[in-house]
Structure formats: C-alpha cells, structure tokens
Amino acid sequence: MKVVKTIDVIVVGAGSAGIGVAVVLKRMGINFQILEKEEIGASFKKWPEETQFISPSFTGNFFKMPDLNAITPETSPAFNLLTEHPTGEEYQEYLETVSEFYKLDINTGVTVETVHKKKGTFIVMTNKGEYHSQFLIWAAGEYQYPDRRAFKGSELCMHYSDISSFEEIKTDERIVIGAYESGCDAAINLCREGTSVTLLDRSNSFELVNSDSSYSLSPFTRDRLIEEDLNFEYKPESGVKEVRFDKGKYVAETVSNKQFISSHKPINCTGFTSSLSLIESLFETHEGYPILNNFDESTKTKNLFLVGPQVKHGNALFCFIYKYRQRFSIVANRIAVRNKIDNSIIKRVVQDYKDANFYLKDLACCDGECVC
Ligand SMILES: Cc1cc2nc3c(=O)[nH]c(=O)nc-3n(C[C@H](O)[C@H](O)[C@H](O)COP(=O)(O)OP(=O)(O)OC[C@H]3O[C@@H](n4cnc5c(N)ncnc54)[C@H](O)[C@@H]3O)c2cc1C
Known part of the structure; x- marks a missing residue:
C-alpha cells in the first residue's frame, strides 16, 4: 500500500x-x-x-x-x-x-x-x-470497546454503551448488571423514566468508601441514589455468572445460584x-x-x-x-x-x-x- x-x-x-x-x-x-x-x-x-x-x-x-x-x-x-x-x-x-x-x-x-x-x-x-x-x-x-464477554450469555444483554437514551428503552421493569458508576447511572435514569430496576452488584459498592475517586462511587451518584421516588432494589453480593433466555424470559443467575427474572433484556454495565x-x-x-x-x-x-x-x-x-x-x-x-x-x-x-x-x-x- x-x-x-x-x-x-x-x-x-x-x-x-x-x-x-x-x-x-x-x-x-x-x-x-x-x-x-x-x-x-x-x-x-x-x-x-x-x-x-x-x-x-x-x-x-x-x-x-x-x-x-x-x-x-x-x-x-x-x-x-x-x-x-x-x-x-x-x-x-x-x-x-x-x-x-x-x-x-x-x-x-x-x-x-x-x-x-x-x-x-x-x-x-x-x-x-x-x-x-x-x-x-x-x-x-x-x-x-465494550466488554461483551464478562459472563456467559452476555450477548443476550444490552451493553450500557448501546443505549442512546434511557427514555427510548423504558419498560415496566429491568435488571441492571453491575453497580459501579455506569450501572448506577442506568438504574437512576431508568427509575426516573418509571422503570422499576433490580440492580445486581458483584460486591457492595454502596458501602465501599475510599478517598480515591477511582475506587468509590462519586458524591454526585450518591446524591442521586437517595432521590425520592427511585424505585429500585439493590442486591449486593450478586455477581452474575450467566444470563439465559428461557420460555420468553431472561434469567440472570448469580454465583450463589440466585435467579432474577425479567421480560426485558438485562443491561450489562460491567465495563x-x-x-x-x-x-x-x-x-x-x-x-x-x-x-x-x-x-x-x-x-x-x-x-x-x-x-x-x-x-x-x-x-x-x-x-x-x-x-x-x-x-x-x-x-x-x-x-x-x-x-x-x-x-x-x-x-x-x-x-x-x-x-x-x-x-x-x-x-x-x-x-x-x-x-x-
Ligand atoms: C458514563 C461515563 C461517565 C463518565 N464520567 C466521567 C466524569 O464525570 N469525569 C471524568 O473525568 N471522566 C468520566 N468518564 C471517563 C471519561 O469519559 C473518559 O476518561 C474519557 O472519555 C477518556 O477519554 P479518551 O480520550 O481516552 O477516550 P475517548 O473519549 O473514548 O476518545 C477516544 C477517541 O479515539 C477514537 N478511536 C477509537 N479507536 C480508534 C481507532 N482505532 N482509530 C482511530 N480513532 C479511534 C474514538 O472515536 C474517540 O474519538 C466517564 C465515562 C463514562 C463511560
């Protein structure tokens, strides 16, 4: 050439x-x-x-x-x-x-x-x-360069970076996988659109406080998380090992074998x-x-x-x-x-x-x- x-x-x-x-x-x-x-x-x-x-x-x-x-x-x-x-x-x-x-x-x-x-x-x-x-x-x-292989079945999910507007993807309920900055952002914005969110966290980001902003949720996010009327359920220690599509539903299974079920594509916010x-x-x-x-x-x-x-x-x-x-x-x-x-x-x-x-x-x- x-x-x-x-x-x-x-x-x-x-x-x-x-x-x-x-x-x-x-x-x-x-x-x-x-x-x-x-x-x-x-x-x-x-x-x-x-x-x-x-x-x-x-x-x-x-x-x-x-x-x-x-x-x-x-x-x-x-x-x-x-x-x-x-x-x-x-x-x-x-x-x-x-x-x-x-x-x-x-x-x-x-x-x-x-x-x-x-x-x-x-x-x-x-x-x-x-x-x-x-x-x-x-x-x-x-x-x-989104990570689309963080867990088995992640190709069944929508990646955070695929979303152009939360208004466009609002539904009655959604599972959000990952509760660091992008997961919290997805949960907050979907709740503001009236979606009820189940937020699955591998660790316990809400409790973790570190003086380095790279390792702890930002004050801006913490302020937003305590807004009134946010309808989400936070599930710490719920790292997802697999997502399956079974009988018309998405099943997110955690490493401790708990299952969370949704009619809509889960959102992958694992980075x-x-x-x-x-x-x-x-x-x-x-x-x-x-x-x-x-x-x-x-x-x-x-x-x-x-x-x-x-x-x-x-x-x-x-x-x-x-x-x-x-x-x-x-x-x-x-x-x-x-x-x-x-x-x-x-x-x-x-x-x-x-x-x-x-x-x-x-x-x-x-x-x-x-x-x-
Ligand atoms: C939801 C979210 C919120 C954030 N909030 C903050 C915040 O509040 N404060 C903060 O400091 N940071 C924040 N960040 C991080 C911040 O966005 C990144 O630090 C920043 O975008 C990184 O800049 P960059 O120039 O390295 O990469 P990018 O902004 O991604 O720029 C890379 C550029 O390279 C181009 N490119 C990619 N591949 C190629 C290729 N092969 N050939 C030629 N060009 C290519 C792309 O088109 C792009 O224009 C946030 C990130 C996200 C996802």
Missing part, C-alpha cells in the same frame, strides 16, 4: 486525552497529526442522552485551581458550557471549541487498524492508507475492554494494565506513549480527566527532548502546566488517604 504521510508524531484518537496532549505538542512546536476514526469527541457523543459528568465543573483556573474537567490549563467547560455536570453532547462541544481555538491538525474518518514498528518507524495501517511516524501516542480510549486490544503486542502487561515507564511510555516499544484512562502506576489509576491530564506535559516533554526542540520552549510550556497543577511527576503521592 502506498505511504500516505510521514509525520513526527501520530496521536490516535480525538477524545479528551488525544486533544489534551495534542495542545501541549502544538505549544511546543512539534509536528503531529491526530487520526480519528469518527469525529472530535465521538465517544462523548455516544453517551446516553441523559448521562452527565459525575465530576463537577467550576471555573477556578485563574486561582490555579483549573476546572476538574478541563483538558488545558486555560480553558474551562463550566465557563464554556455554563453547567456543572455536562452531558456527553455538551462536553463534545467543549472539545470542538478547544480544537478550533488551538487549530489542531485532526484527520477525521481515519480508523487505525494495526500498528507495527520497523527499523525505528511506526507503520500505522488505516482505512485511508499507511501513515509513518517516529513517535506514537495512543489515545483511543475505552468507551467504543469496557480497551482500544489497547488493537496494539496489545506492543506492551508488557500486569494484571490487565500496560506497564509504563515514568514517562508513560511502553516498556516494550520505545517511543510509544499512552495517554488517558488506561494509565496506571502502582495503585494509582488515572481514569478521570483531572488525573490523566497531569501526564500530558510529561509525555510531550519526553517527545520534545528526543525531537530536539529548543529547551527554552519546552521549559516555558512545562512551567505553565506545572503552575496550573497540570503536572504530576511524583507518583508516590497517589497512595494517600484523606484524614477526614
């Missing part, structure tokens, strides 16, 4: 991670291109219509406390969208505004199919031909695999997460970097925007140094990110507990 283009850096994905890191590359004067299979912020646009951000937006940027959902130190979704908990569609608007403002080079309609490395060059095969680069930043996310499945041979892994060095670079493939919610160091999971945005300038810094960008430019940009608390290098800090 003929070579389409050779660029210094390819960024795969124009979601919050890809756009966020691209802004730093742009500010450092690095030659890059974003390859995006659909459109800017495509995953956010696919969220159910009623779903909102759980992390709040509030404009505190100029007091060095940037909006938790901002992807650059000088922008704020709260300022831009005038709401505290944006919907996916609203947040996509914010991402479009940021891309336009920084004049990012985004090639939409380009799906990355495979990547391999030959003699120091990444060969990126896409539906629009072949791209070559010295550096590759993977930012293709998780949402568009996502990851776009990393496309390039898994380029990473070493530990417990399902890619092993990264201190610059979020693959320990197996030099010059391959990861940004976004799959970044994990020790117990610190960078699955929220306010967490993983703190690694954008670390990745860009490393690429800039290797690409021989003028040191004074690198320093200035990194300092801006440091000043705004958009820079986290000391990963030891992430294991603490709040004192109260």
